[in-house]
Amino acid sequence: MKIARVLCIVFFCLAVTIAVQAKKKTKKKSKGDLVLVEAYTQRTLPGMRRRELPPPSLHIVIVWNRTDRPDAFFWRNDSTLLSCNIARAHKITDRSYRTPPGMDYRLEIITASQIHKGDTLMFSPVPVKGDKPTGIPGAGNTLFFKENAGNWYSYHIETITKKRDIAMP
Secondary structure: OHHHHHHHHHHHHHHHHHHHHHHHHHOOOOOOOEEEEEEEEEOEEOOOOOOOOOOOEEEEEEEEOOOOOEEEEEEEOOOOEEEEEEEEEEEOOOOOOOOOOOOOEEEEEOOHHHOOOOOEEEEEEEEOOOOOOOOOOOOOOEEEEEEOOOOEEEEEOOOOEEOOOEEOO
16 A cells, blocks of 8 residues: 555656646747737727728837847838837736726837836837838848847747727827
8 A cells, every 4th residue: 555655656746747847848938138028009099080090000018138228129010111119118007097998008208228128118110210221131020129239130029919999088
């Protein structure tokens, strides 16, 4: 009877060890430069009625994990290259804070020189003002950033979700 108990304990420990190792191998790895929190499109409906609804805007939320500061961010969709507005994003967890329904982040507009390691950032692509930068490869749905030394880095985004519209008062 003692041998059966010992064998059951050994078998149980072995099964737990195998399960833990399998979980470690399937854990999703992220790139060291930045971690994608979410990428979504959302439309903000103005309080006044209009004949045409505004187009949805793209928002990319990431956590910056680099120690150096970038010079600029660009978004390339399937057809065009867009510059990105940068904002420090703070998740709204307290719903008593007065925000329109559907707005999940409180934003603080910043420049690229104000980015620090560990910041949660939101990028909103806008048309490029002036000359378009050169040397950016042509992959679609990719966020590009340039460091001070002139090297380009990219982060491809697989899925972009659609969130409900925000109706302004």
